[in-house]
Amino acid sequence: MPVMINMEVKSTGGKMLREKVSRRSQGIYKAQTKRPSPLTIIKATNYDRVRNLIPIRHARMAASPFAFYRGTAAIMARDLASLPHTNLFVQAIGDCHLMNFGGFATPERSLIFDANDFDETLPAPWEWDVKRLATSFVLAARHNNMKGVDAKEMAHEFAFSYRSHLAEYTKMSTLDLWYMKFDLEQVRSMTNNAKIQHLLEAAVAKAEKQTHQQVFYKITQSLLGSFEIAEQKPLIYHPVDVKKEMEMIQIFMDNYKRTLSDDKRYLFNKFTVIDVALKVVGVGSVGTRCLVVLLMNDKEEPLFIQVKEARPSVLEAYTKKSKYKHNGERVVQGQRLVQAASDIFLGWSTASDGRHYYLRQLRDRKIAPDVENFDKELLSAYARLCGRMLARAHAKTGDGKRLSEYMGKSGVLDEALSDFAVAYADQTEKDYEAFTLAIKMGKIPVQQE
Structure with missing residues (x-):
């Protein structure tokens, strides 16, 4: 015990x-x-x-x-x-x-x-x-x-x-x-x-140089006049048919947008989901569901959002249970408390299978x-x-x-x-x-x- x-x-x-x-x-x-x-x-x-x-x-x-x-x-x-x-x-x-x-x-x-x-x-x-x-x-x-x-x-x-x-x-x-x-x-x-x-x-x-445009050139490819995240199996691949599952993806993203402040939601609404791929990251996170969402606006400017599965904290078995029922919210609120400044697109959502996720920008000038x-x-x-x-x-x-x-x-x-x-x-x-x-x-x- x-x-x-x-x-x-x-x-x-x-x-x-x-x-x-x-x-x-x-x-x-x-x-x-x-x-x-x-x-x-x-x-x-x-x-x-x-x-x-x-x-x-x-x-x-x-x-x-x-x-x-x-x-x-x-x-x-x-x-x-x-x-x-x-x-x-x-x-x-x-x-x-x-x-x-x-x-x-x-x-x-x-x-x-x-x-x-x-x-x-x-x-x-x-x-x-x-x-x-x-x-x-x-x-x-x-x-x-x-x-x-x-x-x-x-x-x-x-x-x-x-x-x-x-x-x-x-x-x-x-x-x-x-x-x-x-x-x-x-x-x-x-x-x-x-x-x-x-x-x-x-x-x-x-x-x-770590801008969304730079990431765009690095991990996407053109396909029949559109763009998609290039697969590099087993580290990057499409877990679902994005076109067939777009309605489900949109519901997920709409739930996420509700966790943003009004001004950030207004900005995010200028972008449309183009593609979604699973991307293996880190060491401890490998095997949890980590995805990359490619969005673009009407100027064909890219925005990459990282979607990471949020599971119960490993500390939770030994201390008080989190006051947040949603593990994505637990991560987001903890991050906001600790960091001096946080990503403007930091938020959370729940997938159709009930799994919890948190979202943030991918490689936004990270060192x-x-x-x-x-x-x-x-x-x-x-x-x-x-x-x-x-x-x-x-x-x-x-x-x-x-x-x-x-x-x-x-x-x-x-x-x-x-x-x-x-x-x-x-x-x-x-x-x-x-x-x-x-x-x-x-x-x-x-x-x-």
Whole structure:
């Protein structure tokens, strides 16, 4: 049976919470005696996924321990729920690892850095986000062949940044905190490091080209005077006959439009659905129903909308059930709470089979960090940036003052969190070994792309 956390918390000062959960105890990880095998949980999370895509999911997870970690949020959620925590709740990102952060354009078209994946978002203890993100830095450093001491240092850099910036944000006015954005141009100007400046300049230049028109030329083809999304099986294909199912598709899109504000609905109504295709994305999402909708207006200007299936959060088994009955709405509202600015077309809908989805623009000037090519210097800078962003998110959506008081001014918690990250990275590598062994023994199907 899953371990449910206690939702009843007496209002006490942050320092008093240390009597219940010491800061040093945050560094301890020990696997439960009756911990389910990773294969059991992985098979459970394959439930109701597109069957022919599950072997592709397994193949992507088998690429490395870091890739495996990206696909196993459910395993860590169970492990985290069994550990002591302060019961200080925030709007948790849920699947909080370093690849779920990046750059994208605001409605005002400036480029900012923020979290960008909220499939698992739910109110939950702050430790769950922090420990998952810290561990991802250790695994990324190991994947990039850094020394053990350097891998631990990445988690320490993140933890220090998170703690110190959260203390800073609790002193800000509420409105200033909510208006705050991490503009990439400002981030670039804040460093004198030529390598980091060059990386950010190149990323911004690339993002400026990530327009709907550029995507249009990349993934569509002309057919009998019209356009359609080009198939690249098994990663992109048409799951239904779009012409025959257009009425059903239109009903789905009409339901989605009702979740938009009036001005955004007015804009969206200028576009007409042309084609719909299934597109495999990410690692953990592979096998869930992720689609791309191509729309065009009377000027033949394209608009691409990504439609992602929204399943219950992996955190939900261990904390309070979401107050939103629709999982797409859960994702959208969580995203709006955490992000400094969100996509103007962010919304949700329900398919004719009852499945929940959320919708947003596809590749709207998005920047994905090239973490696999980061050296120690770049990964350390990225850890500090992620620490700042997560601190802002938690200060916005939780009791930042109590949390900051609990963490304190010394480096006790920084050291504890980096100890935990190393220990849980070790656990992940053990789980990965069991996973790859099962593949070799033919117990888990894989399919290379």
